[in-house]
Amino acid sequence: MTITQIFKKAQRQGRRVLIPFITAGDPDLETTKRLIFTIAQNGGDILELGVPFSDPLADGPTIQAASQRALKNGLTLKEILDLVKDIRAEINMPIVLMGYYNPFFQYGLERLAQDAAKAGVNGFIIPDLPIEEAEEWLKHSRKHKLDTIFLVTPTTPLSRAKKITQKSSGFIYYVSVTGVTGARKELPKDLIANLKQLKQITRKPIGVGFGISSPEHVQRLVPYADGIVVGSAIVRIIEKGQNPDEICAKVGKFIQDLAQATKIKN
Amino acid sequence: MLPDKRGRFGIYGGKYVPETLMPLLAELEEAYKEAKRDKAFKEEFHYYLRQYAGRPTPLYFAERLTKHLGGAKIYLKREDLTHTGAHKINNTIGQALLAKRMGKKRIIAETGAGQHGVATATACALLGLECVVYMGEEDTKRQEMNVFRMKLLGAEVIPVKQGSCTLKDAINEAIRDWVTNVCTTYYLIGSVVGPHPYPMMVRDFQSIIGQEAKKQLMQAEGRLPDYIIACVGGGSNAMGIFYPFRNDKVKLIGVEAAGLGLDKGNHSATLCAGSIGILHGAMSYLLQTPDGQIQPTHSIAPGLDYPGVGPEHSYYKDKKIAFYTSITDDEALEAFHLLSKVEGIIPALESAHAVAYAMKLAPKLSKEEIVVINLSGRGDKDLGIVFERVKKEQGE
Numbered sequence: 023m024t025i026t027q028i029f030k031k032a033q034r035q036g037r038r039v040l041i042p043f044i045t046a047g048d049p050d051l052e053t054t055k056r057l058i059f060t061i062a063q064n065g066g067d068i069l070e071l072g073v074p075f076s077d078p079l080a081d082g083p084t085i086q087a088a089s090q091r092a093l094k095n096g097l098t099l100k101e102i103l104d105l106v107k108d109i110r111a112e113i114n115m116p117i118v119l120m121g122y123y124n125p126f127f128q129y130g131l132e133r134l135a136q137d138a139a140k141a142g143v144n145g146f147i148i149p150d151l152p153i154e155e156a157e158e159w160l161k162h163s164r165k166h167k168l169d170t171i172f173l174v175t176p177t178t179p180l181s182r183a184k185k186i187t188q189k190s191s192g193f194i195y196y197v198s199v200t201g202v203t204g205a206r207k208e209l210p211k212d213l214i215a216n217l218k219q220l221k222q223i224t225r226k227p228i229g230v231g232f233g234i235s236s237p238e239h240v241q242r243l244v245p246y247a248d249g250i251v252v253g254s255a256i257v258r259i260i261e262k263g264q265n266p267d268e269i270c271a272k273v274g275k276f277i278q279d280l281a282q283a284t285k286i287k288n
Numbered sequence: 289m290l291p292d293k294r295g296r297f298g299i300y301g302g303k304y305v306p307e308t309l310m311p312l313l314a315e316l317e318e319a320y321k322e323a324k325r326d327k328a329f330k331e332e333f334h335y336y337l338r339q340y341a342g343r344p345t346p347l348y349f350a351e352r353l354t355k356h357l358g359g360a361k362i363y364l365k366r367e368d369l370t371h372t373g374a375h376k377i378n379n380t381i382g383q384a385l386l387a388k389r390m391g392k393k394r395i396i397a398e399t400g401a402g403q404h405g406v407a408t409a410t411a412c413a414l415l416g417l418e419c420v421v422y423m424g425e426e427d428t429k430r431q432e433m434n435v436f437r438m439k440l441l442g443a444e445v446i447p448v449k450q451g452s453c454t455l456k457d458a459i460n461e462a463i464r465d466w467v468t469n470v471c472t473t474y475y476l477i478g479s480v481v482g483p484h485p486y487p488m489m490v491r492d493f494q495s496i497i498g499q500e501a502k503k504q505l506m507q508a509e510g511r512l513p514d515y516i517i518a519c520v521g522g523g524s525n526a527m528g529i530f531y532p533f534r535n536d537k538v539k540l541i542g543v544e545a546a547g548l549g550l551d552k553g554n555h556s557a558t559l560c561a562g563s564i565g566i567l568h569g570a571m572s573y574l575l576q577t578p579d580g581q582i583q584p585t586h587s588i589a590p591g592l593d594y595p596g597v598g599p600e601h602s603y604y605k606d607k608k609i610a611f612y613t614s615i616t617d618d619e620a621l622e623a624f625h626l627l628s629k630v631e632g633i634i635p636a637l638e639s640a641h642a643v644a645y646a647m648k649l650a651p652k653l654s655k656e657e658i659v660v661i662n663l664s665g666r667g668d669k670d671l672g673i674v675f676e677r678v679k680k681e682q683g684e
Contacts (some may be wrong), residue, residue, distance in 0.1 A: 076581040077456060077567065079463045080306040086450055098579045123304055124566045128580030150304045152567070154294065175308040177470060182311065200308055201468040 023109055025116045025169050025192035027068050029227040029248055032142075038244050038284040040065060040111060042277060043120065043253030044260065045072035045085060047092030048104045053266045055105060060176050060274045062115040067283025070147065071249060073102055073121030080122075082204030084254040087261065089264040103141045110142035118192070120147040135162035143171030145192045153189045160189070169193075171220065173230075176200050176216055180223065187224035193249055196220060196230045205235035205254040216244050217246040237283035244286055252280055291602070295484020298606065300599035303483040305569045308467045317485045319390045326494070329385065329458035336381045336498065340414065341371045343378075343523065345497075347504035348658070352630045353579045360514070360653035362646060364633070364663045365501050365529060371429040374636065374665030375497060375525045376407035376478060382493035387474035394418045394469065397476045398462040400427055400455030400521075401590035401638075402434025403665060409443035411476075419443040424454040427590060434669060452584050455594050459568050479522025480598030483569030487598050494528025501660060502532055509658060515539045515649065517663035519641040520612065521592035523601045525664035534609055541592030541600060543645045545587030546614035554586040558597040559605050559612040572599040588617040588673065589637035592667075624667065624674060637667030637673065 024032075033040045042061050042152070046054050054071075056128055061069055074089035074097060081089070099121075102244065108116055124157065126134055145168050153157065153172060163170050169192030174183045177200055186257030187194050198213050199206070210233070220228055240250050256273060263269030291299045301315055323329040337343040337442055345366045355361045358366035360627040367375040380397075387395055395417050395603050399405030405421040412419035425447040428435050451457035459482075464476040480487045480494070505513055516533060518526035520542040530540045555561065558573045565574035567582060575595040587593045604610040615623075620637055623644035628634045635643055642661050650659055667674075 076451065077460050079460045079568075080467065082464070083450075090451070093581060123633050124574075124576070124582075125580035127566055128576065128578065149306050150569075152303060152305065152307055152310050154310075155304055157300055173307045175306075177308050177311050179311055186307070197308065200470060 023114050023116060024061065025068060025118070028116055031153060036286045038247065038278070039195060039227070039249035040281050040284050040287065041068045041070055041231070041249050041251040042066045042256055043070040043072060043251060044256060045074055045088035045092055046105070047074060047087040047095060047097035048257070049091055049258055050095060051097065051101060051105060053269060055109060056266055056270050057273060058109055058113060060270045061277055062113050064274045064277040066115060066277050068116045068118060068249070070120050070253070070260040071102070072124060073099060073119050075122040075125055076121060080202055082202040082254065084205065084257050084261070085203050088257045100124055103137050104147070106143055107141035110252055116144040117142070118145040118147055118153065118169070119143055120149070123148050123151045131159050132162045135166040135168055139166035139168055143168065145171055145173045148193060153186055156189070171195050173197050174220060176212065180219065184223050185218060187226060190226065190227050192228045193227040194220070194224060195251070196228050196247070197231045198230055198234065199233070203232055203254055205258060206233035209233070214246050236281045240280055240283035244284060250284065290603070291484060297600045297603035300571050300602040301484055301487060302571050304566045304571065305483045306467055308470060311484070312470050313483055320386060320485055320489055322522070323386055323389055329389065333382055333385055334568060336414070337378065341377045341381060342369060342616065343496065344500045345369050347501055347508065349508065350631050352414060353627065356630050357647060357650040357652040358435060359655065360659045361655065362650060362658045363658065364506065365497060365660060367497060367525065367662060368633070368635065368639070369664035372407045372410050373668065374403045374405045374407065375494060375528060377410065378496055378528070379478065379490050379493045379524060380404070380407040380411035383476045383489065384415050384417060387476065388415055390474065392472065392474035394420070394473045395476050396420045396422065396462050396465050396473055396478060397478060398422045398455065398458040398615040400424070400458065400593055401669060402427070402431040403591060403669065405445070406434055406441070408476050408478070409438045409441035412442045412443065412557050419467070420634070421445050422448050422458040422465070424452070424458045426453040427455065427458070430590060430673070431669065456582060462541050463568070464582045479524040480527045480600060481522045481568055481570060481596055487570065487600055490524050490631065491527045491531055491600060494524050497525065497528040497662065498530065498532035501529060505658070505660065512536050513658040513660045514540050514653070515541060515659045516662070517541045517543060517642045517646050517659060519543045519592060519638045519664060520559065520597060520601060521545070521594050521638065522596070523598040525662050526623065527598060527674040529662045530604070530610055540604070540610035541645065542610055542612040543641045544612060544614040545589055545592035545641060546616040547586040548590070549616055550614060555614070556585040556587045556592050556594060557614040558595060560614045567596045570599045572602045573597050573605070588620060589641060591636070591638040592641065613645060615641040615644040621674065621677065623647055634667035635663055635664070637670045638665050639664045664665055
């Protein structure tokens with residue numbers, strides 16, 4: 023299933039799209055594999071799979087630490103692609119790779135687009151690749167029918183947001199806060215107004231992320247966003263878990279609670 | 289004129305930053321363009337350089353060093369004599385004035401050795417701005433006195449405990465702060481690195497070094513030098529002296545830190561041993577693994593201990609506008625001792641790399657040839673490091 027199809031399907035079912043994030047290889051690749059099944063089986067719609075980088079400058083402490091744990095085991099991008107390929111036959115859930123530009127650039131953009139498409143990856147989120155620098159990547163990703171999801175933030179002027187929504191495919195990632203990733207207790211005050219404004223300039227689905235950490239947050243966003251990304255709150259469960267069984271059980275329960283909250287109430 | 293409209297030096301440079309910062313970078317570019325056209329801004333900048341920082345710095349003929357090496361005539365551009373003891377102050381005064389003009393009241397900066405942190409804290413004290421400095425925890429231990437110095441100047445110093453706890457992690461953390469507080473905060477980058485327009489701005493503010501050197505040498509010798517040597521970490525002092533000579537028939541030589549040796553893997557010689565990649569907002573040469581993870585670096589000179597380099601240097605390397613070589617820890621230490629004894633000038637360990645290369649080069653040149661070394665900073669800050677080294681050697 024494609025990302026676009028998932029949004030349409032959820033719309034028909036009267037709910038929003040749940041987009042959980044985990045870092046690949048945290049704490050190890052075997053657990054990541056189990057977590058992908060757990061997330062798919064408990065109501066995750068699209069998986070945002072983090073590709074670890076040594077210097078993740080858009081991430082807060084939780085995801086930084088996850089990247090470090092993954093890199094300690096010497097994880098490579100090739101292994102992540104192999105993992106996706108390995109599970110693709112059994113998992114229908116779209117998978118988006120979220121990673122910084124340098125590891126992708128070193129892999130080779132053309133080769134990456136080709137290998138990712140072959141492995142069954144659906145799209146990419148590259149937080150340090152703004153639209154101005156993305157031409158080369160878009161050339162290859164479009165050729166292989168991969169979505170590239172660009173970010174719009176509270177500091178983005180509307181005129182610029184329009185350009186970004188035109189380039190973005192799959193969905194538009196709206197960054198809820200002026201800041202880095204990380205679970206937060208409160209949603210930003212101006213978030214709903216900002217989402218309403220963004221809705222007026224694009225017909226593409228809008229996924230909102232950064233700081234969304236509970237089913238209550240999800241519920242509050244359901245009227246205004248098409249998709250909801252939850253990252254650090256899940257990564258924290260993985261960080262605290264003692265063993266893979268416990269991690270999968272707790273993440274599974276959390277995903278269920280989040281998925282419950284995605285229903286549109288009339 | 290480089291960089292081009294997209295902030296590129298050939299393929300290098302650009303703006304690889306989170307979307308949150310993109311509108312701010314456009315605002316900064318516009319503010320800088322306006323300031324550059326504004327005579328009053330230029331006058332204010334030069335007023336502070338002259339009356340506060342102590343410019344122009346001398347171009348000193350190092351007669352005893354020249355005799356000792358027995359070859360080319362050696363001149364030292366004495367950036368070590370500026371206020372705060374290094375060239376860093378040229379840039380921090382320029383950018384702090386720009387920040388003030390933009391109405392930003394909070395300044396953040398990263399620092400490795402602490403020199404840029406001290407220079408930023410100084411400029412902020414001078415202009416009445418709030419100052420927060422990020423410094424790798426490892427570096428706060430290595431350079432304790434500079435931490436104290438920054439605090440005396442009214443800055444808050446935040447030790448960074450992420451990653452390798454050194455300069456690159458301090459930059460990451462400063463960028464995270466900037467992403468979070470972008471509306472109120474100005475990020476004062478200390479070298480010709482980062483996203484456009486920083487490499488251009490820092491170059492422009494630092495190019496006062498080369499402009500002065502050119503004039504001074506014309507007065508002293510009636511001609512341009514044959515060689516200019518400068519150390520390269522991020523590359524701001526080198527770019528500052530190279531830039532005004534880029535179109536002249538002068539050999540520009542950047543000296544990187546070979547640390548324990550290029551073959552040993554413990555070094556910071558980005559241009560000599562790195563490959564092209566993207567870090568801290570720009571495309572440039574990098575020290576990285578084949579998977580694109582940033583590699584740990586080493587140099588005895590904390591200011592050179594950085595896995596990236598300014599994008600304009602990468603361009604100069606490819607276009608052969610400048611040449612880049614490297615010097616080991618041991619060679620730099622030898623130069624540190626030599627310059628101290630022969631000229632009575634204790635150089636910063638960073639600058640000692642440039643001196644060390646001159647020690648190799650000058651004896652091979654004729655007495656008519658002229659070499660200018662950019663003595664980017666003074667060595668007081670490094671006495672602790674050298675003291676420990678000497679103690680250890682004597683113990684052995």
